[in-house]
Amino acid sequence: MIKKVLVANRGEIAVRIIRSCREMGIRTVAVYSDADRKAMHVLYADEAFHIGPSPSIDSYLNIDNIIRAARLSKADAIHPGYGFLSENPAFSERCIKEGIIFIGPSPHAISSMGDKITARKMMQDAGVPVVPGTGGKIESEAEAVSTIREIGLPVMIKASAGGGGKGMRLVYHEKDIKSSLRAARSEAKTAFGNDAVFIEKYIQSPHHIEFQVLADSHGNVIHLFERECSVQRRHQKIIEETPSPILTQEKREEMGNAAVAAARAVDYQGAGTIEFIVDKDLNYYFLEMNTRLQVEHPITERVVGVDLVKEQIHIADGKPMTLKQDELKQHGHAIECRIYAEDPENNFMPAPGKVTHIDIPYGVGVRVDGSIYEGIEIPLYYDPLIAKLIVWGKDRNEALDRTQRALQEFKIAGVRNNLKFLERIIQAEDFIKGDYTTHFIEQNKEFLMREDACDQLCEDIVIITAFIEYLKKIEKASPKEMTALKNNWKDYNRIRSVLKL
Numbered sequence: 313m314i315k316k317v318l319v320a321n322r323g324e325i326a327v328r329i330i331r332s333c334r335e336m337g338i339r340t341v342a343v344y345s346d347a348d349r350k351a352m353h354v355l356y357a358d359e360a361f362h363i364g365p366s367p368s369i370d371s372y373l374n375i376d377n378i379i380r381a382a383r384l385s386k387a388d389a390i391h392p393g394y395g396f397l398s399e400n401p402a403f404s405e406r407c408i409k410e411g412i413i414f415i416g417p418s419p420h421a422i423s424s425m426g427d428k429i430t431a432r433k434m435m436q437d438a439g440v441p442v443v444p445g446t447g448g449k450i451e452s453e454a455e456a457v458s459t460i461r462e463i464g465l466p467v468m469i470k471a472s473a474g475g476g477g478k479g480m481r482l483v484y485h486e487k488d489i490k491s492s493l494r495a496a497r498s499e500a501k502t503a504f505g506n507d508a509v510f511i512e513k514y515i516q517s518p519h520h521i522e523f524q525v526l527a528d529s530h531g532n533v534i535h536l537f538e539r540e541c542s543v544q545r546r547h548q549k550i551i552e553e554t555p556s557p558i559l560t561q562e563k564r565e566e567m568g569n570a571a572v573a574a575a576r577a578v579d580y581q582g583a584g585t586i587e588f589i590v591d592k593d594l595n596y597y598f599l600e601m602n603t604r605l606q607v608e609h610p611i612t613e614r615v616v617g618v619d620l621v622k623e624q625i626h627i628a629d630g631k632p633m634t635l636k637q638d639e640l641k642q643h644g645h646a647i648e649c650r651i652y653a654e655d656p657e658n659n660f661m662p663a664p665g666k667v668t669h670i671d672i673p674y675g676v677g678v679r680v681d682g683s684i685y686e687g688i689e690i691p692l693y694y695d696p697l698i699a700k701l702i703v704w705g706k707d708r709n710e711a712l713d714r715t716q717r718a719l720q721e722f723k724i725a726g727v728r729n730n731l732k733f734l735e736r737i738i739q740a741e742d743f744i745k746g747d748y749t750t751h752f753i754e755q756n757k758e759f760l761m762r763e764d765a766c767d768q769l770c771e772d773i774v775i776i777t778a779f780i781e782y783l784k785k786i787e788k789a790s791p792k793e794m795t796a797l798k799n800n801w802k803d804y805n806r807i808r809s810v811l812k813l
C-alpha cells in the first residue's frame with residue numbers, strides 16, 4: 313500500500329501530482345534544484361529534498377540523487393511526472409531494483425516504445441494501422457531508393473530513437489534522397505547516439521489526434537477517448553481540445569479500439585497515450601506511444617470525469633481498475649491553453665524573470681494548473697511552461713466563449729508571455745471552424761501576429777501595473793541598488809515611452 317510518494321519533477325505537474333496524493337491521504341516528498349528553492353512544489357509538499365545544482369542534468373535528471381532522496385524520506389513510490397526521467401527505462405529499472413514502486417510502465421514498455429522501429433513493428437503485428445513505409449531499419453542508400461520508389465514521394469526519413477520531431481527529414485525529390493538520408497543519420501547519431509532510421513510516406517496536412525489509455529496489472533485496458541492536439545509550433549503544443557471536432561462517433565470507436573490494442577501489444581501498465589496522425593479522409597495511422605502522463609491530461613479528466621493521477625497510483629499499487637469501458641462517456645467539451653513564459657514578438661524566445669503581478673481567472677468551468685505566484689523568479693534552466701488554463705463548456709461554442717473570457721481575466725506582469733497569442737488563436741476563423749491541421753499556426757501567422765490598438769492598450773496596462781511594483785521597490789532602494797534595478801529591468805525603456813517619461 314503506497315503511503316508516501318516522491319515526486320521527481322517540478323513546476324505545475326509536481327503541484328498537480330501532490331494535490332491528488334493529498335486527497336488520497338498519501339504523504340508527499342518534493343525534490344528541488346538550487347534555482348527551485350522557493351518553487352511552489354517545494355512549499356506545497358509535506359517534505360522537500362535538495363537534489364543538486366540548477367541545470368537539470370545535475371538535479372532533476374540525476375538518478376542517484378533522486379534515489380537517495382527517496383531512501384532518506386522513506387518514500388515507497390516515485391511519480392516521474394512528464395519530461396525529465398519519465399520515459400527513461402534505466403530509471404524505472406533502478407526504482408524496481410531499489411524496491412521503490414515506479415508509478416508508470418515497465419522498463420520493457422518504455423524502451424520498446426522509445427524505439428520507433430520496434431514500436432512500428434509491434435503495432436503492425438497488433439493490427440494497428442501504421443503509415444505505409446519500411447519494415448525495419450534502412451541499411452543502405454540503395455535500400456532507401458528502392459523503398460521510396462515503392463511507397464512513392466514525398467516521404468519522411470525518421471530517426472528510430474527520435475520522436476517529438478528530432479532527426480526527421482522530409483524528401484520531395486528523388487535527387488535529395490541520399491543527402492537527406494545522410495543528414496537524418498548524422499543528426500540522429502549526434503542527438504541519440506543511434507543512427508538507425510526508417511522511412512514513411514509523408515502524410516500531407518495531417519491532424520494530430522491522440523488517445524488516452526489506462527491499463528492495470530490485472531489485464532484490464534481501457535481508453536478515455538481522444539485529444540485533438542494539432543495546434544502546435546515546432547513540435548510544441550499550444551492548445552488542445554476534446555472531443556476532436558473532426559471525428560465521427562464511428563471513427564472515435566474504431567481508433568479507441570486500436571489504442572487499446574496498441575497498449576495490449578506492449579503489455580502496458582499505467583497511463584499512456586497513443587498518438588495518431590489523421591488525414592482529411594479520416595484515415596488514421598499510429599505515430600508513437602507516450603509512456604507517461606501528458607501535459608494535456610486535464611482536458612480528458614474534465615470531459616471523462618476521472619483523476620488520472622489517482623488512477624496511476626491505484627494501478628501502481630496493484631489494484632484492479634474500477635472504470636469500465638462501456639460506462640465511460642464524454643461530457644461536454646474541454647480546451648487547454650498552455651501559458652508559456654516566452655515572447656511571441658521575439659521568435660517565441662523563452663522569457664525568464666520575476667513575476668511581479670498575476671491575476672488568475674476563476675469562475676464556472678475554469679481550472680488553472682500552475683506553479684507561479686507573485687514574486688517568484690522563473691528560472692531559465694527549464695521548460696518555459698508556467699501555467700495551464702483548462703476550460704469546460706457544455707459544447708464547443710460555450711467552451712470557446714469561456715476560454716476567451718478566462719484569457720481576458722488572466723494577467724501576468726514581469727515576464728513576457730503568450731496570453732495575447734492564445735486569445736488570437738481562439739479568435740482565428742480556422743480554429744473556430746475546427747478542421748485545423750498541424751500547419752495551422754504557420755498558415756495563420758499573419759492573423760496571429762498582427763498588432764492592433766486594443767491589444768497595445770491591454771499590454772500597456774500590464775506594463776504600468778508592473779511599473780507601480782517597480783516604483784514601490786525603488787523607493788526603498790539605495791542609489792547602488794537603484795542602478796542595479798534599472799539595468800535589470802528589461803522593460804525600463806518601454807515603460808518610459810508608454811508613460812512618456
Ligand code: MV4
Pocket residue numbers: 443468475476477478512513514515516518520542544547589599600750
Ligand atoms: C509524420 C508526419 C507526416 N507523415 N509522419 C512530427 C513529430 C513526430 N512525432 C512525427 N511527426 C510527424 N510525422 C508522416 N509519415 C508529420 C509529422 C508532423 C507532426 C505530427 C504531429 C504533430 C505535429 C506535427 C508537425 C509537423 C510534422
